[in-house]
Amino acid sequence: MAKKTASQSDQEAFQEKVKTCKFRDVLYETISGDEVKVLYTPEDLEDFDYQRDLGYPGEFPYTRGVHTDMYRGRLWTMRQFSGFGTPEDTNKRYKFLLEQGQTGLSVAFDMATIMGYDSDHPRARGEVGRCGVAVSSLADMETIFDGIPLDKISTSMTINAPAAMLLCFYIAVGEKQGVDSKLLTGTIQNDILKEYIAQKSWIFPPEPSMRIITDIMAFAAEEVPRWNTISISGYHIREAGSTAAQELAFTLADGFAYVEAGIAAGLDVDTFAPRLSHFFNAHLDFFEEIAKYRAARRIWARHMREKYKAKNPRSWLMRFHTQTAGCSLTSQQPENNIIRTAYEALSAVLGGTQSLHTNSMDETLALPTEKAVLIALRTQQIIASESGVANTIDPLAGSYYVESFTNRLEEQAEEYFQKIEDLGGVIKAIEVGFFQKEIADAAYRYQKEIEEKRRIIVGLNDFVLPDEKVEIDVLRISPQVEKRQIEKLAKLRAERDNGEVERTLKELRKSANEGSNLLPRILVCTRCYATLGEIIQVLREEFGEYKDPAYF
């Protein structure tokens, strides 16, 4: 055995000494249940190689960031996710946010739209405009973006199963504004795999869903080249109760599955990979989260270059959006949520995010009010302008703790990739409920830890205000919204050229059967005001519907 260095002896001495200390009786684990040591030292980074493991910002493997200048060149995009009520209501909120200095839009749709039902469908009852804006046709989309020039802003749309239709609605609005589709910038979430895994807003079974996605990738590469075609999302996986390592591993596994699907569909990896982006959660455990973002970039770069043989560096680098963790907020003492969100947002910035949504303090109670949204936006502006953290790139690099956790998360992710591969890939793993069970177990464990007070959440299981009366304004959606949307649809159906609608839908059905790219057909349907529900219905009939397998 090699002779101990002085530092090793010192370390051993410290370890002996610290054993005699009496620690506070709390859990010394990350929020994901990973052990945290009392101290991290160079011993934890024995094989550390700066060039190999970190490199420089804007260079492989991008651990330190995807741009050479990072936030000195351009701050992250402050993109608050919002949308509610009628398209008119949402249009007003967007104009307010843009006036307040927000730099991108992010559309939240209501559940009916997300599930592909028009506002007047029986299954939409009670859902219209509730947790997002109702969009049933191009007409609604025109209203949402009325007076907002699509060549000047970028728009992110949280839409998955009907992503192709909403993208076409957006393109058609652009056409009406005279904006060429090649100039449009934005993102559709379009990540159906995480729907089966965590978010559960699916329509079609996995196979046809993957076909729609490869159709979108192929179409967008030609027609909307600046558009991010998939936002591979860990956010919802985390919200469903996963650990950080599961969020990281499952998200990247989904991402690789899309890459493989694209390659299998005959596309060159470098034509579509640069348009893939990611979306992560920013949860409570500050350092674990920072390590997660850094590990994510490194894993993506390594796999894209080495496994998938991408040659274009833009295919290697992982750009991502972050949203602070909705599930970390409490309905008790809701103002405390401002502080939680601020720390979570800070971790995302220190982790090098490209865009950020900060939650409003009242989101566990209802849709956020204008005031709450403003505070959330101001939180980001304070981090950007006052805290000084944006002055230098990846300031936590070299921290024994952060680097060792970055390595650990990468290892845990690789272990998961192996398990998924052993199960036969992501879709097979979904079919046997692998992800669903892993997440449900983690969620239950976390809940138990809180209930047994092994984990403290301020205001929830400690520092509770007895007889607290929550006094907070909430935004209410009037039942009139549903009524107005139904009336508008009736008018639309009466006034449009129904023969044309029928003809284009028939063409779409043909394309679904033939296997030709669906997107051009959907765009044609969109232009003559075929509704979202009508377009989806054609595909539902052709592709079938997916049902909840309900794994525990």
Place this chain on the structure above:
Amino acid sequence: MAPVSSNRQELLKRFFGGDRLALSRVISIIENERDGYREILASLYANSHKAFRIGVTGPPGAGKSTLVSRLARYYLQSELSVGIIAVDPTSPFSGGALLGDRVRMQDEGVQSGAFIRSMATRGSVGGLAQASRGVALAMDAFGKEPIILETVGVGQSELDIANSADTTVVVLVPESGDGIQAMKAGLMEIADVFCVNKADREGAEALCREIAVICEMRSDRSWEIPIVQTVATRNEGTEELVRAIESHREFITEGERYHLHLRQQIRSDLQELLEREISMRLQFRNGFEELLEKQVGRIESGEISPYEAVDILLGKELKLQ
């Protein structure tokens, strides 16, 4: 036997009038052995149509519920009124149960057309067999036919269910292990039909061959066990499965064999009822605990062996000899 109480009579009247809420309530009475349940069972028995009962069993994750849903859909389309009993295990730790089979029967036609009842195994020996038989009888007397009993796979529960069914389908999947495993688990003895589900997966053919080889080793081969391949999620092979089930049904209902089958069922029913009743009566008999304790003491002190204690208990104390 005591007469049926007046509100129970009212319930039975609603039951025979076709009120599904009354069926649901009757099932609860039987399952929980509430006061008067035996009287109710007796009156249901008198109104039984001897509905055909299909048992479906196999290891967890074999896709049984989806398959049951497909079978139900098929029978519903033939204008039959299907009853489904879906059994899930009770947690030995808490006594609670998560009954999730219903979720996998989300075919809207099945949800509106069939009567689905989830049951937990609840742990008492012989209890499930009797309760599920009672529940099946309730569905039968209500006019449900066929009745499909689904149980999750390994242990006592599927044997109990197999005994209550006319035709038992054992569902296996390529990844659930080999046919040898199934034989060890005692599934060979209860299978009237084998169903290899998820047959689009690797290893399906090999599994079928393996089962066939094992089937050939049986001593009684008057019934050739069919092996059907299905992909329940895509509704493939349902018709073949129904055909196999129906041909077994024809087999057992043929002339003298049917008579024997019925007698066999009645006999095992009766025996089980009797055994359970004796054990219940013993347990609830005054002073039973003390008697037991007394003998435990004697065995512990080395005075007598447990075998002698049984003789003493049955003879001198309980006067059953």
Place this chain on the structure above:
Amino acid sequence: MAEKIRVLVGKPGLDGHDRGAKVVARALRDGGMEVIYTGLHQTPEMIVEAALQEDVDVVALSILSGAHMTMFSRVLELLKENGADHILVTGGGIIPEEDIKALGEMGVGRLFGPGTPTDEIVEYIRGAVEEARAK
């Protein structure tokens, strides 16, 4: 021994957030109850039909999409129409105080917000069922 409490845990409406429903379903099981889970995307009609067939004591609904007023009132209405209004309807989700009050007046039991300890839900259901059975 007391009879098992049977609870139907349902997800009416279109939102797919089943983390809470599943955690509660497990907690109820661990509390010794028999739990029938309906899965996602159920209509009130489907939920009530399942509740009738399963003869449950309690229907617990989880709704996070804001459609709670419509869903709860429809479930109550259908139970009543089918002569099953003895079944306790309770639940949880993101439901503003004012709506909780209004739903309580309609006959809905307690409604639990995010962060409620599951023990509290288990105890509430056990207490309510025992009380109803004692009557």
